[in-house]
Amino acid sequence: MDKLLRNAGILALAYLIFNQVYNSIYNRIDFGRTRIKIGRLKTNGVFVKITQPIQNNNKISFPIDAIHATVLYGENPLAEITLPTPIVIEASQTTELVFDTFLDFSYLGASVFDMANTGNWLQALRVKGYAVSKGVVIPYEHTISVG
Secondary structure (H helix, E strand, O other): OHHHHHHHHHHHHHHHHHHHHHHHHHOOEEEOOEEEEEEEEEOOEEEEEEEEEEEEOOOOOEEEOEEEEEEEEOOEEEEEEEOOOOEEEOOOEEEEEEEEEEEEHHHHHHHHHHHHHHOOOOOOEEEEEEEEEOOEEEEEEEEEEEO
16 A cells, blocks of 8 residues: 555656646747738639747757647638648747648638628637647647738
């Protein structure tokens, strides 16, 4: 019984230390202003380039293994974005991640219907998703600036 309590105490202490170190590193990672640039127009949608700057204010590099996110207008999904390969944000550096995606006009129908039902015509274009760093999931949500 004493051995079980000792092991549980060691595990709890290790978790608290890991959590404290992780939070101190994560709190120094800034997701900057997400931007979208309109590209080539097609009959069924438009190609866009989404730029997401990430600033690492730590003295150590910060790996990002994956990013999965959805471009939304209000609550309606317009496109998906993913990080094609893992990257490392170097210490005290800003890296701009660029995602090329396609906004399908068929998804806009749900947005128009939602706006008509709610009367909320001016909704934010935003990106919502998560990044994964060494198995730790980091949620994020940002309004997108056009231009």
